[in-house]
Amino acid sequence: MGPERDVSEALTVGALLRAATAWLREQGDEEARIDVELLLARAMSVDRAGVFARLGDAPAPHERLRFEEALERHARGEPIAYIIGEREFFGLPFAVRPGVLIPRPETEMIVEEVLGFIRERGLAAPRIIDVGTGSGAIAIAVAKSVPTARMHATDIDARAIDLARENAVRHNVRDRIEFQEADLLDGVVGSWDVIAGNLPYIPTDSVARLAPSLTLWEGRLALDGGANGLTPHRRLLAQARALLGTLGMVVLEIADDRGEAATSIFATALPDAEISLLTDLFGRDRAVRAILGSREAP
Known part of the structure; x- marks a missing residue:
């Protein structure tokens, strides 16, 4: 992927979170941290709390691939909500x-x-x-x-x-x-x-x-x-x-x-x-x- 080496070489979920956040911030994403958390949650099929529970774990190969593909989509300008498929509003999840x-x-x-x-x-x-x-x-x-x-x-x-x-x-x-x-x-x-x-x-x-x-x-x-x-x-x-x-x-x-x-x-x-x-x-x-x-x- 483009971000490139720091993300692809990250060995744990926590390292992946840090590297991807830093890269998105370089691209001008003001909400990089939460965006990466949401993309990781999607890739790992968990909620954001589930991401934090696995910070020390190595992501499975399919989780890493899914995350890197989504990160590239977002880097090309696709909104996080469309990648994930929903956005919360007034405490309710809405398909988008x-x-x-x-x-x-x-x-x-x-x-x-x-x-x-x-x-x-x-x-x-x-x-x-x-x-x-x-x-x-x-x-x-x-x-x-x-x-x-x-x-x-x-x-x-x-x-x-x-x-x-x-x-x-x-x-x-x-x-x-x-x-x-x-x-x-x-x-x-x-x-x-x-x-x-x-x-x-x-x-x-x-x-x-x-x-x-x-x-x-x-x-x-x-x-x-x-x-x-x-x-x-x-x-x-x-x-x-x-x-x-x-x-x-x-x-x-x-x-x-x-x-x-x-x-x-x-x-x-x-x-x-x-x-x-x-x-x-x-x-x-x-x-x-x-x-x-x-x-x-x-």
């Missing part, structure tokens, strides 16, 4: 595959906002739409947390809908989520309590500058948010008012430099709503929330 956005930890904020709104409003049987569902992460996480919730999940990509259905079956919530191949809210009817989503939010002219692991593997469709990174958000908000109940909520993830522009779009589309810009633990803009029925219209 190329072309469908990998769930991100920061998107868990959207789930937390939805669950908080359900609690605050005392909704016994909330009706929730997850727009741009991808792997189904938001819809499934909410459905698992609120057994009485009725979910509707849309995505323009048929591959995403197929994957989301598979994940819903895996987590035993398929009967409570209706999946629809649709552009944003096209074709959705009824009255809903919450509209949530992680829509594409990277400006078109910035997409070309992204790492190949994003554009080549996850696909432009899941990333490109139009000229200012908010085109899908603007279109969704134009559709949302007709579908929300009088006490409903919209919460959408945004890029960390789009806070002011996003809140302006929300305020224009939903002038009778209370608009909040939500930040993550590092103080970065992460989402915008609009709650109807919380104040008088101007």
Whole structure:
């Protein structure tokens, strides 16, 4: 393999872990240690704790081969999640595959906002739409947390809908989520309590500058948010008012430099709503929330 000699000559699992971590760091992988742990766990058919239990052991020949092949794939830009075949989100494992956005930890904020709104409003049987569902992460996480919730999940990509259905079956919530191949809210009817989503939010002219692991593997469709990174958000908000109940909520993830522009779009589309810009633990803009029925219209 390319890394080369230090990895191929490592005699124990621990030495392999150290050598591969050092090599990936040289390639610019900021999460090299955990990435190597995950690849070793896959190669050895154990969890990460199982890797640590065998640090002093020599890897079996087939384990070493499987690990080195996976390490080379990752070095060529393939995301760890696609190599392993899954990613954890909100404490749940989700199957992932190329072309469908990998769930991100920061998107868990959207789930937390939805669950908080359900609690605050005392909704016994909330009706929730997850727009741009991808792997189904938001819809499934909410459905698992609120057994009485009725979910509707849309995505323009048929591959995403197929994957989301598979994940819903895996987590035993398929009967409570209706999946629809649709552009944003096209074709959705009824009255809903919450509209949530992680829509594409990277400006078109910035997409070309992204790492190949994003554009080549996850696909432009899941990333490109139009000229200012908010085109899908603007279109969704134009559709949302007709579908929300009088006490409903919209919460959408945004890029960390789009806070002011996003809140302006929300305020224009939903002038009778209370608009909040939500930040993550590092103080970065992460989402915008609009709650109807919380104040008088101007």
